[in-house]
Amino acid sequence: MAEWTRRRFLAASGALAAVPAGAALLGACSGDDDGEATAREGEGSTGTTAAPLDPSDWASVRDQFAIDPDLRHFAAFVFASHPRPVREAIERHRRGLDANAESYLLAEEEENEVAVRLAAAEHMGGDPADIALTDSTTMGLGVLYGGLRLAEGDEVLTTEHDFYSTHEALRLRSERTGATVRRVALYDDPAAADPTEMVERLVASVTPATRVVAVTWVHSGTGVKVPVAEVAAALADADTSGDRPPLLCVDGVHGLGAEPDTAADLGCDFLVSGTHKWLFGPRGTGVVWGRPDAWRALDPAIPPFEPSSFTAWIQGGVPTGPAGFRLSPGGYHSAEHRWALAEAFRFHLDIGPAAVADRVRTQATQLKEGLAAIPGVEVVTPADPAASAGIVCASARDADAVEIVAGLRPLGFVASVTPYRERYARFGPSIVTTPDDVDALVEAVATLA
Numbered sequence: 001m002a003e004w005t006r007r008r009f010l011a012a013s014g015a016l017a018a019v020p021a022g023a024a025l026l027g028a029c030s031g032d033d034d035g036e037a038t039a040r041e042g043e044g045s046t047g048t049t050a051a052p053l054d055p056s057d058w059a060s061v062r063d064q065f066a067i068d069p070d071l072r073h074f075a076a077f078v079f080a081s082h083p084r085p086v087r088e089a090i091e092r093h094r095r096g097l098d099a100n101a102e103s104y105l106l107a108e109e110e111e112n113e114v115a116v117r118l119a120a121a122e123h124m125g126g127d128p129a130d131i132a133l134t135d136s137t138t139m140g141l142g143v144l145y146g147g148l149r150l151a152e153g154d155e156v157l158t159t160e161h162d163f164y165s166t167h168e169a170l171r172l173r174s175e176r177t178g179a180t181v182r183r184v185a186l187y188d189d190p191a192a193a194d195p196t197e198m199v200e201r202l203v204a205s206v207t208p209a210t211r212v213v214a215v216t217w218v219h220s221g222t223g224v225k226v227p228v229a230e231v232a233a234a235l236a237d238a239d240t241s242g243d244r245p246p247l248l249c250v251d252g253v254h255g256l257g258a259e260p261d262t263a264a265d266l267g268c269d270f271l272v273s274g275t276h277k278w279l280f281g282p283r284g285t286g287v288v289w290g291r292p293d294a295w296r297a298l299d300p301a302i303p304p305f306e307p308s309s310f311t312a313w314i315q316g317g318v319p320t321g322p323a324g325f326r327l328s329p330g331g332y333h334s335a336e337h338r339w340a341l342a343e344a345f346r347f348h349l350d351i352g353p354a355a356v357a358d359r360v361r362t363q364a365t366q367l368k369e370g371l372a373a374i375p376g377v378e379v380v381t382p383a384d385p386a387a388s389a390g391i392v393c394a395s396a397r398d399a400d401a402v403e404i405v406a407g408l409r410p411l412g413f414v415a416s417v418t419p420y421r422e423r424y425a426r427f428g429p430s431i432v433t434t435p436d437d438v439d440a441l442v443e444a445v446a447t448l449a
Helices: 006-013 021-028 056-063 083-122 137-147 164-177 196-206 228-237 307-315 335-339 341-351 353-372 403-411 435-448
Strands: 133-134 155-159 179-182 208-217 246-249 271-272 286-290 378-379 393-396 426-427
Touching: 083 133, 083 286, 083 335, 083 341, 133 137, 133 393, 137 164, 137 246, 137 271, 137 286, 155 164, 164 179, 164 403, 196 228, 271 435, 335 341, 341 353, 353 378, 353 435, 393 403, 393 435, 403 426, 403 435, 426 435
Parallel strands: 155 179, 155 208, 208 246, 246 271
Antiparallel strands: 133 286, 271 286, 378 393, 393 426
């Protein structure tokens, strides 16, 4: 990653030159007259003293969360709880905005959005200027697929297993452009999904007309993990008759924060993710990560609120700012949540992405083995960690998924049901669960299946 300072980043975005009137206001509102603009050092949203994080101690990591201690949380990845540093950052920004919203916005917006991109790039790899900020995975997929430069005769290849947001965003784009969308099945039985076969099936379906390949890193309905890095390498070697291989676009929401690979490591062109799932980031936040040359294939789908675009509008020119700024949807967002995203990335980095991934993988393997030993229970997710991540899906011969998940609630377990055509009981062991929790869950499922 290039060495970036905040000032250099601001200058590159055009922010320092484009809003000279804001400079005086920045100084005017940087004092102590903004009421409770800054939370006291070490104080969280409840006013309690913050317990220091020991990143090598999983009990300490768990203690950073305010989740109900009487429950075992195996659905935290659906809509995450905030760890203490994120809660404190949200509260700090909320106080500042409540005390004097306009002045706090002028004083804090550029610096904090830069901080988010810097932290995101440290975690994901690549250049911070090539990260767009969004409110969710779905918004990011809309930005990506809604902005693709496609024409009649072009083709997008996706899979049968992708989520609604990918399929619908591509359908809408095809209607506007005349491009076609094809789907391929990467596996017939999710439990038997094989990484090599998935790559072979996908690449075999690429044609000279294929401009984009759209996949999901980890399938939320089965827990199958697509070997994205291997797909990227195979596409680079495929005979596509074009100037370059098709763009590889990834919905990465169930990999980011659960897998050790960075977006840059994966070799994809774009990775879209909400950050309020496995990363345990602020609710209502997300990112689009892109390679610098890949951004040229997109046009903004939503007008951005970034300085070079405003300057171009005023002067009648063309925006020239970094792609990550120009492709970030404009309008006012939940600033206190967006700006706290930097703390979420830092929290994850402090623990260590490899350590987090190992914690998730170890518990997921333990859970799959335990469930598989229960008579009448079928584990849908592959046993092999090469073909799976943190999500574990299962079905039972004598009870449906809704009955199992509902039956777990009074026993103190929080799980979910896959909200798709195929209904499975779905579990997500993570940094807020323990191996003892996994053993207890297996025992509970055995009484219900």
